[in-house]
Amino acid sequence: MISAVSGGTADAADGAGRPPGVSSPDAGFARDMAVHHQQAVEMSFIVRDRTQDEAVRSLAYDIANTQANQRGMLLGWLDLWGLPKVTPADPPMSWMGGSTDSADSMAGMDMPSTDGHSPDTHAMGGAVTKPGALMPGMATKEELAQLGTLQGRDAEVLYLQLMTDHHKGGVAMALGCAKLCRTPAEQKLAQGMAEAQQSELALMADMLHKRGAAPRP
Structure with a gap:
């Protein structure tokens, strides 16, 4: 992964050796997930205090x-591809094209339920915002x-x-890239993101249960 960011063009291009286009799923995922990740980092620093x-x-x-770290890799790929990090002409999630492919992929990956029921994979795969x-x-x-106003258990919950x-939104996006992106290194990163965040979803469900709470509907 690191070699792709630092100049490994073979890993940072599609199977034909071409860099992705500005409106490709590869570029769209890199831009959107970098923003998505930034908020997760922000929330984590807030609760730490x-x-x-x-x-x-x-x-x-x-x-x-x-x-x-993953955000740095995504932004590094955009630099390597010579693509902008912001594209006003391409709204967030437009790279998924309204496709339900990510929902179909998610349904086959045994997504952990966080509320005692089967997850609504079509809602997540449909990129509900x-x-x-x-x-x-x-x-x-x-x-x-x-x-930022809460303390202790209330902040934790x-x-x-x-x-x-x-994470649910992130998993849907990552599975979308794993299905639609054409850059092998990025597909691998996206698949790893989905699997790691699925594991953390199960962990967070247990942590909420221990605090007498549950995920929001």
Whole structure:
């Protein structure tokens, strides 16, 4: 992975050795997931200062470091491809093209349920974005502000709920890239993101349960 960012053109191009186009799924995923990851890092730093619970602080630390590193890789690929990091002509998620392919892929990956029911893979694969949020799973400015006002258990619960939503959106996006992207190194990174965040979804569901709470509907 690192070689692709630092100049390994074979890993950072499609099977024919061509860099992705500006509106390709490869470029769109890199741009969107970099933004998506940045908010996860921000939320994790917020909760770190709002609780002394070691389990939550450890999870937040892991998420912040992992996603900051992955964000650097995604932005590095865009630089390597000579592509802009912001494209006003291409709205967020437009690279998925309204496709349900990511939902179909997710359905086959045994997505862990976080509320005792089967996950709504079509809703996630369809890239549902709530009002006031930029992309699927992302928190609104009001939710981030609320997190910054809480302490202790209340901060822990809201963080875990927000991050659960965030991961669900991230998994749908990552599976979309694994299906649609043509850069092998990026496909591999996206698949790894999906699998790691699925594991963290199960962990966060258990952490919420221990605090007498549950993921938001």
